[in-house]
Amino acid sequence: MRKTKLSEKIIAVVFLIFVVSTLYAQENGGSADELLSPLEITVEGQTEKAVIDPVSATVYLPLPYYRDSSGILFPISHSAVTSVKLQEGLTHTLPSELDLRRKTSFTISSVATGESRAWTIYGGYQIPGSDFSQWHSEKVPGFITLGSVECGEMPGGTEQSLWDNGNPAYATSGSKKWPTYHVTLPDGSTAARLTTRSTFGVIASGNLFTGRIERNMTLRQLLGFTNKNGKALIDWGIPFEAIPKGFRIKFMYDSQGDLCSLSATLENRSDGIRSVIAAAGYIGTGDTSTATPDILISEPDTNGMRTLSAFFNYGENLKDSPVLSGDDIIGTNDMPVTHINIVFASSAHGDEFKGEKNASLTVKDFELIY
Numbered sequence: 001m002r003k004t005k006l007s008e009k010i011i012a013v014v015f016l017i018f019v020v021s022t023l024y025a026q027e028n029g030g031s032a033d034e035l036l037s038p039l040e041i042t043v044e045g046q047t048e049k050a051v052i053d054p055v056s057a058t059v060y061l062p063l064p065y066y067r068d069s070s071g072i073l074f075p076i077s078h079s080a081v082t083s084v085k086l087q088e089g090l091t092h093t094l095p096s097e098l099d100l101r102r103k104t105s106f107t108i109s110s111v112a113t114g115e116s117r118a119w120t121i122y123g124g125y126q127i128p129g130s131d132f133s134q135w136h137s138e139k140v141p142g143f144i145t146l147g148s149v150e151c152g153e154m155p156g157g158t159e160q161s162l163w164d165n166g167n168p169a170y171a172t173s174g175s176k177k178w179p180t181y182h183v184t185l186p187d188g189s190t191a192a193r194l195t196t197r198s199t200f201g202v203i204a205s206g207n208l209f210t211g212r213i214e215r216n217m218t219l220r221q222l223l224g225f226t227n228k229n230g231k232a233l234i235d236w237g238i239p240f241e242a243i244p245k246g247f248r249i250k251f252m253y254d255s256q257g258d259l260c261s262l263s264a265t266l267e268n269r270s271d272g273i274r275s276v277i278a279a280a281g282y283i284g285t286g287d288t289s290t291a292t293p294d295i296l297i298s299e300p301d302t303n304g305m306r307t308l309s310a311f312f313n314y315g316e317n318l319k320d321s322p323v324l325s326g327d328d329i330i331g332t333n334d335m336p337v338t339h340i341n342i343v344f345a346s347s348a349h350g351d352e353f354k355g356e357k358n359a360s361l362t363v364k365d366f367e368l369i370y
Helices: 002-027 167-173 219-225 315-320
Strands: 040-043 051-053 058-063 079-085 090-092 104-110 116-125 135-142 147-155 180-184 190-195 197-199 202-204 207-213 234-236 246-254 260-270 273-284 295-297 306-311 339-345 360-369
Touching: 040 058, 135 167, 147 167, 147 180, 167 197, 167 202, 190 207, 190 339, 246 260, 260 306, 260 360, 273 306, 273 315, 339 360
Parallel strands: 058 116
Antiparallel strands: 040 079, 051 058, 090 104, 104 116, 135 147, 180 190, 190 360, 197 202, 207 234, 207 339, 246 306, 246 360, 260 273, 260 339, 295 306
């Protein structure tokens, strides 16, 4: 009897707590889970609102790539919290400084009911100019044309763009039939088109990448790299510290019997060594039959563009990645990410001057997935 009465009292107390929390939620216009949710969280330098998901109890902070106009990378590994807005009567355990590269756990609790809910917060940024809607003109040197050549097909709004292409090297041929250029799609939006060319019997793949190609090549460089590897003329990748799950991009490919390549690697660069920490990418003909568990390819949209979603492989899985070469050094998971290297090419082996003439890859709206 004593045990039964004790059990009844426990049930009554639990029921009372439930009733109080329910009434409190109703008075404040939401469920208990909704009430134990943040209204807003910001960190110093944040320019967009937090994405708060009360169902999964996660907060994602979309951050700017640059901290400010100085061109310094946003300090994602040590972001100072400037504001946490909650419903009245709630408290939180969020630290005053966050490493937004990885998920940080915290709780939100109700003073009135004693209930609490566990949350996680993380962040990431996108690379400016990744929709490929803006293009600018540059004067690049040309040996055959004796002087400079005007190229209006350079990605980004200014010469300081984080994206580049191989047109400055192609300009040495004297041709203005650029391998990489912008096009207008049926819906009026702008995209980048990468087309494999052939000049003087040398294959030149259309390409688009993060980094910077050599602008003032010497004749020795020009003659040397065409017999070897075009990679030597490019400073690959850009500073980057976030840890995305993968990337997403809209693409369309006319293969002409060739293979296109869309890839990204997360890298650590220290002591003069470039180590690959993670890789994601696709090499194929552009249709859904070449999809894998790490690659999702949608049906075409009204522009004829498919959406490719590629997810990063880390650690041991990297050695089987189709986007890495035998020369790549594989890093370890405990290495911090310092750079991201993204490359799109109309011919997957264009860096070795191999490919099919007129193979054409159209891309737009590159986005990192967090």
